[in-house]
Amino acid sequence: MIKNYLKIAWRNLIKNKVFTLANIIGLSSAFAVAILLVMTALFELSFDSFHENKASVYQLYLSNQTPRGTEIGTSNPVPLAPALMDEVSGIKRAVRRVSEDALVTFNNKELNLDAEYVDPSFFEIFTFPALLGNTESPLPDKNSVSLSEESAQKIFGSTDNVIGKTLSLKIGKEERPFTVASILQNSPANSSIDFDIVIPFENHPEYETDKDRWDSQFLPIFIQLDKGVSVAQFEENTVPFTELHYQGGIESDIRDGAVPDANGKYKQFHLMPISNMHFATYKSGVAIVNRTFPYMILGIAFVIIFIVSANFINMSIALSEKRLKEIGMRKTLGAVKKQLFIQFWMESLFVFGISLVLGLVASNMLLQPFKTLFNTKASFADVAQPNVIFLFGIAIFCITLVAGGYPALLMSKLSTLRALKGKLDLGKNRLRNSLIVLQFTIAIILISGTLVLHGQIEFMRNKDLGYNKEQVVSIPLNGKKDSYRVVELLRNELKGNPDILNVSGADNNLGKGRDGSLSSSMMGFDFEGRGVVTNTITVDYDYAKTLDLELVAGRMFDRNYAADSLSLVINESMAKQLGKEDPLAVSIPMDDSTAYSVVGVVKDYNFQEMSREIRPLTLFMNKDWDLYYAYVKIAPKNVAKSFEAIETAWEKVEPQAEFLGSFLDENVDRTFRREKTMTTIVTSGSILGILLSCIGLFAISMLVVAQRTKEIGVRKVVGASVSSVALLLTKDFLKLVGLAFIIATPIAWYFLNEWLQNYASHVALSPLFFVAAGLTACWIAFITVGSRTLKAASANPVRSLRDE
Structure with missing residues (x-):
C-alpha cells in the first residue's frame, strides 16, 4: 500500500x-x-550554560540611589569579597577577577596574552577544567600560573613537559618569574570569560595599594550561594553590611538630595545569574537581560x-x-x-x-x-x-x-x-x-x-564624534618599555616625516582596537559640599592637537608649565556639573593634601560607545599613571605610506612587541x-x-x-x-x-x-x-x-x- x-x-x-x-x-x-x-x-543562547554550578552562581552588582537617579555598578573594591564571606551568611564562595593583558616572556620570546587575575576559588565556581599539572588546584600558590592549551602552544610550542617551567610576567612596571602549575582546557566558544593565562589575584599591580581601600572600585565579583539560599534572602542579608561599609557614601548621597528606592534603601546589593551575564545591560539604573x-x-x-x-x-x-x-x-x-x-x-x-x-x-x-x-x-x-x-x-x-x-x-x-x-x-x-x-x-x-x-x-558611521577619527592611528602599548618613554621614542622616530603631524598617548582607546579592549575609568569626589562623579582619562602632551579636540576655554597641558601634573582639563558636561560660571577658576581637592586646578575646557566628544550619552570627563596628566595607547595623527594624503612608516617606527621602538595599530574609524566601526x-x-x-x-x-x-x-x-x-x-x-x-x-x-x-x-x-x-x-x-x-x-x-x- x-x-x-x-x-x-x-x-x-x-x-x-x-x-x-x-x-x-x-x-x-x-x-x-x-x-x-x-x-x-x-x-548565542547557550552562553555560560556549560558551568556545572550555573544554578547557584551569580555576578554581584550594586544599585545606588544618587542625586542623578539610580545607578548600577558592577565594579567593586578589593576588600569587598573577603568581607562578604566573613560578615554575610548564605555565601558559599566569593571570587574576584580582573581581565587585563599580560606581557609574558620566555626565552626572549614576548607575547601579550589575555589574562585573568583571580582568587583560587575561581576554579571551584566556574568549570574550566585542568588537563595537565595540578588538576585539583590549578593555582596552588601565589607564584604559579595556569595556561590554556592554545597559549601553551604559543609560548612553548607544545603542551608536553611544560608543567614546572618558569616564565616571566610584567606586573605593573616590574618583571617577575612564575611557575606553570597547570594547563587548562581552552575556554569554550560560548563563554563570557575568555583567557590565555590565569594569575593569582594577589599579584595584581593594584592589590597591595587597594586591598584595604573601599573607594577604589575596579573589579567584578561572583558569588556562589549556599544550597537552599535564595537571591531574596541574600539581598536581605546584605542590608546591614551595606549600611555599615557604605555609610559615608550613603550620607553623602542623602546630603546631595538622593531619594531612596521603593524599599527605603540607598544602596542595595543584587545578583545576576551567570546564565544571564552575556545578555545583561545596565541602563537607567535597571539591570536588563536582553536576548533580542x-x-x-x-x-x-x-x-x-x-x-x-x-x-x-x-x-x-x-x-x-x-x-x-x-x-x-x-x-x-x-x-x-x-x-x-x-x-x-x-x-x-x-x-x-x-x-x-x-x-x-x-x-x-x-x-x-x-x-x-x-x-x-x-x-x-x-x-x-x-x-x-x-x-x-x-x-x-x-x-x-x-x-x-x-x-x-x-x-x-x-x-x-x-x-x-x-x-x-x-x-x-x-x-x-x-x-x-x-x-x-x-x-x-x-x-x-x-x-x-x-x-x-x-x-553612527558619519556622525561627528567631536574628534578626528579618519586621520588618527591608535596603537596599544603592549611592550616592556615605560609607556611615556615609548610615546616619546615614537615622536622622535617620526619627527622628520612630513606626513606625520602629531603623536600623543592616553590610558584608554577610542572605540575598540585590534586588541579588543574597551574600557573606561570613573572617580568621585566632594566639591563644595556635594558629590561629583566624572569619567577620567590620563593623557600625554598634544592629546587635543592629535585628536583635533576643540578647546572652548583655557588651554591644554603644555610642556612650558611644570605644574601641569596638578592640572585638569575638563569637558563641557563636567563644567556644567561643577556649576561654576568660570570653570577655569575652579580648584578641586582630590584628597586631603592635594588640589588640582582646571586649566582648560574642551568641547564634548564621544569618548565612550556611541550608544551612550556624553558624560562628564576629566583629563589628567600624571606620569605616575601609565598610558596604554599611543595616538599618531597623519596627513590626509599618502595614508598607506604613513601607516607603513608608523609600523616601521614601532618595530624600532618595541621590536619584541606586536604592532596592533588601527585607524580610529575602524575602532569605532568595531563598537557597533x-x-x-x-x-x-x-x-x-x-x-x-x-x-x-x-x-x-x-x-x-x-x-x-x-x-x-x-x-x-x-x-x-x-x-x-x-x-x-x-x-x-x-x-x-x-x-x-x-x-x-x-x-x-x-x-x-x-x-x-x-x-x-x-x-x-x-x-x-x-x-x-x-x-x-x-x-x-x-x-x-x-x-x-x-x-x-x-x-x-x-x-x-x-x-x-x-x-x-
Whole structure:
C-alpha cells in the first residue's frame, strides 16, 4: 500500500514539474538558511550554560540611589569579597577577577596574552577544567600560573613537559618569574570569560595599594550561594553590611538630595545569574537581560520557514483542483477519506524529505562563509541536539499535515459526481489570501527593518564624534618599555616625516582596537559640599592637537608649565556639573593634601560607545599613571605610506612587541559590530523572504491565469486591451500587498522605535522608510505576477476560447 502511495506521489510530482521545482527550491533554500540561523541563535543562547554550578552562581552588582537617579555598578573594591564571606551568611564562595593583558616572556620570546587575575576559588565556581599539572588546584600558590592549551602552544610550542617551567610576567612596571602549575582546557566558544593565562589575584599591580581601600572600585565579583539560599534572602542579608561599609557614601548621597528606592534603601546589593551575564545591560539604573539578538535570529528563521510553508500550502490547495477527476475516479472505485488523506500527506512528506536533504547539504556547504560573514563560532553541534531535532520533526509533521490534510479534507467532502465534473468551489480563497497577506506583512516588516538598520549604521558611521577619527592611528602599548618613554621614542622616530603631524598617548582607546579592549575609568569626589562623579582619562602632551579636540576655554597641558601634573582639563558636561560660571577658576581637592586646578575646557566628544550619552570627563596628566595607547595623527594624503612608516617606527621602538595599530574609524566601526551583524541577518532574511514569497506568488498566479483562460479570451474578443486584462489579473494580488502594508507599518514602527531608544542619538524614524518598504514590496509583487499575466493577456483569444 505504501509503495503504491509513493508511486502515485512521484507521478503527480513529475506531472507538475514547475510547481514541484518551485516547492523544492523554496523549501531547500529555507531549510538551509533556517538551519544556519537556528544554529547561530542556539549558540548565542547557550552562553555560560556549560558551568556545572550555573544554578547557584551569580555576578554581584550594586544599585545606588544618587542625586542623578539610580545607578548600577558592577565594579567593586578589593576588600569587598573577603568581607562578604566573613560578615554575610548564605555565601558559599566569593571570587574576584580582573581581565587585563599580560606581557609574558620566555626565552626572549614576548607575547601579550589575555589574562585573568583571580582568587583560587575561581576554579571551584566556574568549570574550566585542568588537563595537565595540578588538576585539583590549578593555582596552588601565589607564584604559579595556569595556561590554556592554545597559549601553551604559543609560548612553548607544545603542551608536553611544560608543567614546572618558569616564565616571566610584567606586573605593573616590574618583571617577575612564575611557575606553570597547570594547563587548562581552552575556554569554550560560548563563554563570557575568555583567557590565555590565569594569575593569582594577589599579584595584581593594584592589590597591595587597594586591598584595604573601599573607594577604589575596579573589579567584578561572583558569588556562589549556599544550597537552599535564595537571591531574596541574600539581598536581605546584605542590608546591614551595606549600611555599615557604605555609610559615608550613603550620607553623602542623602546630603546631595538622593531619594531612596521603593524599599527605603540607598544602596542595595543584587545578583545576576551567570546564565544571564552575556545578555545583561545596565541602563537607567535597571539591570536588563536582553536576548533580542538571538530571539530575532530565531524569529527570522521561523519567518522564512513560515513563508515557504505558506507557499507550499497555497500551491497544494490550488493544485488539488486539477486533480478532481482523479479523486472522483478513486472515490468511485471505493477510496475512503483516510486513503485520500494519506495520499496527499505522503506527497507532502515526499517533497519535504527531498528538500530537507538538499537543505542539509546546502547548509553544510555554506557553513564557513556564513560563520565568516556573521562573525560567529556556532557549529552544527548546536542544532544536533535531541530536543531541537524533535521540535524540528514536530514542525515538519504539522506543516505537512496541513499541506496534505486540508486539500484532502476539501476533496473528501465533495460528492463523487461533482468531483468527476472537475468543479470545486473554493469560495473566496480566504486561506490563500490570508497567507499571501501574512507573507507580505512579514516581508514589509523585514524590509523596513533593513532600511532603518542601514540608516542607523550610516548615521553612527558619519556622525561627528567631536574628534578626528579618519586621520588618527591608535596603537596599544603592549611592550616592556615605560609607556611615556615609548610615546616619546615614537615622536622622535617620526619627527622628520612630513606626513606625520602629531603623536600623543592616553590610558584608554577610542572605540575598540585590534586588541579588543574597551574600557573606561570613573572617580568621585566632594566639591563644595556635594558629590561629583566624572569619567577620567590620563593623557600625554598634544592629546587635543592629535585628536583635533576643540578647546572652548583655557588651554591644554603644555610642556612650558611644570605644574601641569596638578592640572585638569575638563569637558563641557563636567563644567556644567561643577556649576561654576568660570570653570577655569575652579580648584578641586582630590584628597586631603592635594588640589588640582582646571586649566582648560574642551568641547564634548564621544569618548565612550556611541550608544551612550556624553558624560562628564576629566583629563589628567600624571606620569605616575601609565598610558596604554599611543595616538599618531597623519596627513590626509599618502595614508598607506604613513601607516607603513608608523609600523616601521614601532618595530624600532618595541621590536619584541606586536604592532596592533588601527585607524580610529575602524575602532569605532568595531563598537557597533553587533548592529552590522544584525543588519546583515535582517537584510538576508528580507531578500530571502521576498524571493520565497515571489516564488509562491508566481506559482499561484499561473494557476489563477489557467483557471481564467476562457474569461481572458472572451474579454479580448469583446475589445479589452492587453494592459486592461493584465491589470485585471494583477490588481487582486496588489490589493493583498496593500493590505499587508497597512498591517505591517504600525508593527514595524513600534518595534523599530523601541530598538532605537537604546541609542543616545539615532536616526529619525521617517515615514519614508515604511513607504519605501511598501513600494518595494508592491513593485516586486507587480513584476512577479505581471510577467505571467501579461503573457496570458497577449495570447491569441482563439486559443483561449478553445481551452477546456
